[in-house]
Amino acid sequence: MRQRVMRVAVVAVLVALVLLATPLALGIQTSFFADERDELERVALAAAIHVPPQFVAGDHVELPAHERGTDVGVYDLSGRLRDGSGPRKADAITQAARGGAVTRGRGDHQIVVAVPIATGEHVIGVVRASTGAQQVWHRVILAWLGLAGTALVALVTAVVVAGRQARTLTAPLEALSAKAGAVADGDLTARAEGSAIAEIDQVAHTQNAMVEHLALRLDHERHFTSNASHQLRTPLAGLQLGLEAAAADPDADLRAAVTEALEQVRHLQRTVDEVLRLARATPRPGVPATxxxxxxxxxxxxxxxxxxxxxxxxxxxxxxxxxxxxxxxxxxxxxxxxxxxxxxxxxxxxxxxxxxxxxxxxxxxxxxxxxxxxxxxxxxxxxxxxxxxxxxxxxxxxxxxxxxxxxxxxxxxxxxxxxxxxxxxxxxxxxxxxx
Structure with a gap:
């Protein structure tokens, strides 16, 4: 039973961890990629601010510093890279930003954000910011490993707690089983002790009541022979003496001797009934109390x-x-x-x-x-x-x-x-x- 209790507890914890960890892992992945897109958008917006209106006339653009591993490039409306780093020709995500809206997407294992550059109400170019998806996946995997470690610690803790609880639950049952084994071996003085579990206490109480009843029954059976011999000795001796006296005396009144013997026999029968009634501890069915x-x-x-x-x-x-x-x-x-x-x-x-x-x-x-x-x-x-x-x-x-x-x-x-x-x-x- 102890192993079964531990198995049930561990399975319950595993199910709970799976139900909690799976959406949490998906949330970590989604959150990391969303944060990276937001960071790329801030970098692109910061670069767009540094693009002057003379960009259309071919002026050079001084882009602000950015993190290593991030590509930031400025493209004109023809899709040509004018300044910064990135592909020489604008990709589909960059071209989509020419419509005046910020665009996000993935391409060639990269995360890409394109921000339009506007002067007045006219778009004059596009700032493209990108970084490798592998770097984001690296951070996601590290977070997942941390989550797995936390789940493992929770599982080990659950196993330890389940083991203690299993011992708490099974120790009274093991003690109850030991007492039952002692009773089975003939020790009718063995009594189950109470515990802190009401259901097990009820079983122990029932077992103790059963043993008490069994001991009482066996006590009646054990004393039946001695009780019967003690009670039958006196009427049998009186019957024997009366018959021997009548047989030894040739002048004895045989009718009186037989009458006295019948009285002794009736008393002997009543003695047998009473001893049997006492041995059963309850009145015998069919024999009315006289x-x-x-x-x-x-x-x-x-x-x-x-x-x-x-x-x-x-x-x-x-x-x-x-x-x-x-x-x-x-x-x-x-x-x-x-x-x-x-x-x-x-x-x-x-x-x-x-x-x-x-x-x-x-x-x-x-x-x-x-x-x-x-x-x-x-x-x-x-x-x-x-x-x-x-x-x-x-x-x-x-x-x-x-x-x-x-x-x-x-x-x-x-x-x-x-x-x-x-x-x-x-x-x-x-x-x-x-x-």
Whole structure:
């Protein structure tokens, strides 16, 4: 592109120089020849003044001094050279001046001017002044060479300026290309910088937005496997334990075991849908958003986790403040977040775990607290891998916050001692009554 910009600039300057220099060169030629004719006319007029009336009677004429290379001659009406220098017989231009008018012309590579000599109203002779056209052409060529030199200087200046402008224009594009190459090589942190050119800045802004979107997409894809395995681990483990317990006990109620297994399977299906929805960052087409009351969501979490906490010798309490269980919230999102928070409390917390549901004006708050304390910073608690240990993968809280934000809610660390997480979810509209 740099060469193309320079080529366009140089061609434009060349066209401008040709359009300007051609008429100027013609003007120089015309002007030099016109000036030379005017000078010859002044010389001839000066000589005519020195011709006395007795010229007709044959008196000698004393011509004034003139430049070297200029011929000045006085001719009588018969066309004979009487005094001065010039052809012996008057040429056609000199003979034409006998009519009483100044005549100009060229002949035999000379510039000729003839001025009539008049006494009273009668022409008594003609003064002829001439010079070689070669001398005028010499001055014209020198002027043309000066004009060509000026044009050459202008062209060189244009090339230098065009080169600087080309570098100014192409440097941001080259930098933008380098950033695009870095992104193509896998560096998603590369960002195009701004420049002084609005159009290139717009391209850079578009590229940065594209890279941001691509990085977000790849981040979702990269974390999908870990998110899915983390969320599917708990329901699969519960389903396996329930089926193994029923198979090991010959007196077990198989119908109750199957019912419980079906409930675990339904929860597992909801978990898969929610993880897929989070991976796409947008709700999946064709899958309507479901909602249930906060009380129903909490009751389901109690059924799933009560036995797990009891097996660890820990207590799990659920409480719903007056009016807090009635509002409808996104049930699948709430279930997954509650599972992540309870799993975090089971693995990293201690003592009794308490879940409290509160109603706000346009949202429902769910507090999950235990008797332990958190030493991490409030922001670091939600960073992926911040709490990695032998007991966990360190992505539960991160995934829970992402789910809450995807549903239009928010998950925060309310207190560090005792550890308390607060989930805010928007209240959904109740379904329309059947007609």
């Amino acid at each position: 909602a249930r009351t906060a009380a129903e969501v909490v009751e389901g979490a109690e059924r799933r986790w009560h036995g797990t906490f009891a097996a660890e010798g820990r207590r799990l309490d659920f409480g719903v403040e007056p009016g807090g269980g009635g509002p409808r919230i996104p049930d699948r999102t709430a279930e997954q977040i509650l599972d992540a928070l309870l799993d975090n409390a089971l693995r990293h917390g201690r003592g009794t775990v308490k879940v409290t549901v509160r109603e706000l004006e346009i949202a429902v708050a769910v507090d999950v607290s235990d008797e332990g304390s958190l030493t991490l910073d409030r922001r670091a608690a939600f960073e992926r891998g911040a709490t990695t240990s032998r007991a966990g993968s360190g992505i539960g809280l991160t995934l829970a916050r992402e789910m809450a934000e995807a549903a239009g809610g928010r998950l925060t660390l309310a207190r560090t001692a005792p550890t308390t997480f607060t989930l805010l979810l928007p209240v959904t509209e109740p379904p329309p009554p059947p007609e």
